[in-house]
Amino acid sequence: MSRTWLITGTSSGIGRKLAEHVLSGGGRVAATVRNPGALDDLKAQYGEALWIGVVDVTDTLRLRAIVDDAFAAMGRIDVVVSNAGYGALGALEEFTDEQIDRQIATNFTASAQLARAVIPHLRRQGGGHYLQVSSALGQTASPTTAIYSATKGAVEGRGEGMGMEVASFGIKVTIVEPGAARTDFGSRSADAAAPLDVYADTAVGQVRARAATYEIKGDPAKMAAAIADCVAAESPPLRLLLGSDAWPRVTAVLQARLDSYRAQRDVALSTDF
Numbered sequence: 001m002s003r004t005w006l007i008t009g010t011s012s013g014i015g016r017k018l019a020e021h022v023l024s025g026g027g028r029v030a031a032t033v034r035n036p037g038a039l040d041d042l043k044a045q046y047g048e049a050l051w052i053g054v055v056d057v058t059d060t061l062r063l064r065a066i067v068d069d070a071f072a073a074m075g076r077i078d079v080v081v082s083n084a085g086y087g088a089l090g091a092l093e094e095f096t097d098e099q100i101d102r103q104i105a106t107n108f109t110a111s112a113q114l115a116r117a118v119i120p121h122l123r124r125q126g127g128g129h130y131l132q133v134s135s136a137l138g139q140t141a142s143p144t145t146a147i148y149s150a151t152k153g154a155v156e157g158r159g160e161g162m163g164m165e166v167a168s169f170g171i172k173v174t175i176v177e178p179g180a181a182r183t184d185f186g187s188r189s190a191d192a193a194a195p196l197d198v199y200a201d202t203a204v205g206q207v208r209a210r211a212a213t214y215e216i217k218g219d220p221a222k223m224a225a226a227i228a229d230c231v232a233a234e235s236p237p238l239r240l241l242l243g244s245d246a247w248p249r250v251t252a253v254l255q256a257r258l259d260s261y262r263a264q265r266d267v268a269l270s271t272d273f
């Protein structure tokens, strides 16, 4: 079945591969970008099947207007993907205030505002599927990812709660949790904190030393295909974990968390009146 998608952050990486996957399969895409020329090649290839909206997702008023324009232009949008985001990477203490504010505004606030903007449309048309691109780092954290993981953990909580709120309107929610993928995430898009010398001999310094040789295996085109398969599934999962690095890491962290909670059972049950 050919569907119509709205995808944010389609200039590169996962968003771009997803737009290409949908268009090449005969679907239609309302794609948002910051740089108006970023999709010229796809526009030339796919014409009317591709609608382009220019927006910085942190501009809430413009984001709302773009969402309204996209629904007006496409008639109906079956799938919405909140994908735009980036990583502010470094030790918590190393960031400027502005870096922290911008990370939260982009990864968390903008995705919440996108959801708030699309829900009334999806409700009125009788349903749809909302996908939130989180990260394996939304379920786990590492030295240098405290702020990034915080924003991705926040979109997980928002997506899960929102999914329960809108289920009876026929709106499905899936939280996509990719592991490391070969996109512009670690290069052009990354916002690295200025390192403080005191962290050189800590876990932060070790992560930085390893980063230079870390092999990123995730293929964004295969991730895009897996996301599209998830949308086509009879019962899509609430969480879609992608990547050979992500799966063992997240399952191990969650198992350890469960073991720890189980060991605390008596304490937990002892604190009632």
Ligand SMILES: NC(=O)c1ccc[n+]([C@@H]2O[C@H](COP(=O)([O-])OP(=O)(O)OC[C@H]3O[C@@H](n4cnc5c(N)ncnc54)[C@H](OP(=O)(O)O)[C@@H]3O)[C@@H](O)[C@H]2O)c1
Pocket: 008, 009, 010, 011, 012, 013, 014, 015, 033, 034, 035, 055, 056, 057, 058, 083, 084, 085, 086, 087, 106, 133, 134, 135, 136, 177, 178, 179, 180, 181, 182, 183, 184, 185, 186, 188, 189
């Ligand atoms: N690659 C990974 O290892 C990885 C792993 C887990 C999760 N993710 C998540 O996957 C999503 C896509 O990232 P990617 O890996 O595909 O990286 P990417 O190639 O850098 O793509 C990021 C996209 O987000 C857009 N974007 C960033 N800030 C924006 C803003 N304020 N307004 C509008 N658009 C904005 C970028 O637009 P511009 O071209 O204008 O900058 C770009 O289109 C992100 O949410 C990221 O956190 C990535």
